[in-house]
Amino acid sequence: MAAKDNVKLIGLSMSPFVARPRIVLKLKGIEFEFLQEQFGKKSELLLKSNPVYKKVPVLIHEGKPICESLIIVEYIDEVWTNSGFSILPSDPYDRAIARFWGGYIDDKILPQVRPFLEDSDESSKAEAKEQLLATMKQLEEAFEQCSKGKSFFGGDNIGYVDIALGSHVGWIKAFEKIAGSKFLDETKTPLLTRWAACFLSADSVKGVIPEADELVEFAKTIAAARRHSSPPS
Amino acid sequence: MAAKDNVKLIGLSMSPFVARPRIVLKLKGIEFEFLQEQFGKKSELLLKSNPVYKKVPVLIHEGKPICESLIIVEYIDEVWTNSGFSILPSDPYDRAIARFWGGYIDDKILPQVRPFLEDSDESSKAEAKEQLLATMKQLEEAFEQCSKGKSFFGGDNIGYVDIALGSHVGWIKAFEKIAGSKFLDETKTPLLTRWAACFLSADSVKGVIPEADELVEFAKTIAAARRHSSPPS
Numbered sequence: 001m002a003a004k005d006n007v008k009l010i011g012l013s014m015s016p017f018v019a020r021p022r023i024v025l026k027l028k029g030i031e032f033e034f035l036q037e038q039f040g041k042k043s044e045l046l047l048k049s050n051p052v053y054k055k056v057p058v059l060i061h062e063g064k065p066i067c068e069s070l071i072i073v074e075y076i077d078e079v080w081t082n083s084g085f086s087i088l089p090s091d092p093y094d095r096a097i098a099r100f101w102g103g104y105i106d107d108k109i110l111p112q113v114r115p116f117l118e119d120s121d122e123s124s125k126a127e128a129k130e131q132l133l134a135t136m137k138q139l140e141e142a143f144e145q146c147s148k149g150k151s152f153f154g155g156d157n158i159g160y161v162d163i164a165l166g167s168h169v170g171w172i173k174a175f176e177k178i179a180g181s182k183f184l185d186e187t188k189t190p191l192l193t194r195w196a197a198c199f200l201s202a203d204s205v206k207g208v209i210p211e212a213d214e215l216v217e218f219a220k221t222i223a224a225a226r227r228h229s230s231p232p233s
Numbered sequence: 234m235a236a237k238d239n240v241k242l243i244g245l246s247m248s249p250f251v252a253r254p255r256i257v258l259k260l261k262g263i264e265f266e267f268l269q270e271q272f273g274k275k276s277e278l279l280l281k282s283n284p285v286y287k288k289v290p291v292l293i294h295e296g297k298p299i300c301e302s303l304i305i306v307e308y309i310d311e312v313w314t315n316s317g318f319s320i321l322p323s324d325p326y327d328r329a330i331a332r333f334w335g336g337y338i339d340d341k342i343l344p345q346v347r348p349f350l351e352d353s354d355e356s357s358k359a360e361a362k363e364q365l366l367a368t369m370k371q372l373e374e375a376f377e378q379c380s381k382g383k384s385f386f387g388g389d390n391i392g393y394v395d396i397a398l399g400s401h402v403g404w405i406k407a408f409e410k411i412a413g414s415k416f417l418d419e420t421k422t423p424l425l426t427r428w429a430a431c432f433l434s435a436d437s438v439k440g441v442i443p444e445a446d447e448l449v450e451f452a453k454t455i456a457a458a459r460r461h462s463s464p465p466s
Contacts, residue, residue, distance in 0.1 A: 066329045068336060093297055100300055138285065
């Protein structure tokens with residue numbers, strides 16, 4: 001199938017955004033070549049494939065590049081329709097709701113965790129903690145709305161919002177260690193806590209989301225690189 | 234058709250984001266009730282319909298709210314498929330490219346025009362001018378890639394990227410007056426300049442995009458409201 005599919009993914013295994021297409025490709029049983037970038041460097045292929053943002057992930061399908069993780073997820077869902085797994089719901093209203101929460105996750109989580117990856121002052125970090133917790137509580141409500149009592153945002157199976165948020169679970173657990181504060185626990189976010197355990201144990205997810213300790217170490221590399229490249233604030 | 238469609242749109246006629254669903258609804262011949270918000274106030278219906286962002290536009294279809302302008306555009310495209318107009322291309326790769334540029338426009342334009350709506354210092358405004366011009370030049374290239382020599386990003390007809398960017402054309406012309414700098418002209422962005430004229434003269438767009446002078450006045454109202462609500466910087 002590999003030759004027929006002719007799929008390559010430019011990525012970095014530590015990136016939550018790269019985890020998204022990796023999980024969907026596994027879910028749909030699509031073989032692909034994973035072209036790993038090195039942190040802090042950008043390959044010629046990446047620069048040529050995503051000249052606008054110069055960022056991973058980029059999916060290359062039959063020689064044509066597709067950029068932006070959630071756009072790649074939709075593309076895979078639209079091209080490989082015979083896998084038995086549909087990532088987006090079939091009903092237009094449910095699709096709109098899924099896209100809404102996908103957008104919300106991208107809008108909120110990265111800006112809120114950034115202070116933990118930078119040499120930010122304590123008040124910025126405290127504010128970021130509060131904001132991230134508020135986001136998780138909002139997503140707890142979203143889970144209730146989307147899952148309708150089932151295991152995943154997508155119902156019985158992993159869907160679009162599961163992938164959008166689930167890709168961040170490793171990093172959220174890493175930030176819990178870095179910030180010394182819980183964002184996923186039985187008291188504040190009981191539904192999401194159970195959902196996260198369920199998501200991480202799915203066959204298509206295993207081996208894709210790094211362990212929290214590994215990400216804590218990687219966070220130090222990111223912080224050091226930022227210190228090196230930015231003027232002191 | 235109005236009763237059957239049962240469509241309401243919560244919006245503000247000056248908002249480029251509200252112009253998007255208005256144009257698509259007109260293009261598809263869908264009758265709807267336009268529920269205008271007052272600037273600076275938020276109706277009970279808006280707060281109830283979009284509790285997360287509390288922002289316009291919100292489409293209410295058969296009593297169910299859909300938020301976020303480009304998500305609304307996709308929803309309308311998926312629900313009303315028999316109009317003869319398809320907003321997104323049918324090919325998955327072309328759809329991914331359209332979504333990429335839609336995301337790019339939302340990522341860039343609003344943050345770049347914000348300094349003109351606030352009491353920003355001259356250096357922030359000069360930087361914003363440079364950035365907005367770079368964005369327009371990038372979109373000039375995107376137009377070449379998407380339109381394939383036709384009138385619109387969508388080819389012969391107005392499509393997703395036309396709506397995403399076209400909704401901003403009135404404001405771009407207003408910012409040209411405010412900033413004293415051209416962003417759409419025959420020298421820097423000849424293709425986009427012709428495209429913008431073509432877009433504004435389309436039947437579905439006429440009466441939806443306000444005139445630049447009207448927006449310049451409205452920009453003063455926004456700036457005054459921001460001065461009133463923010464501490465001096």
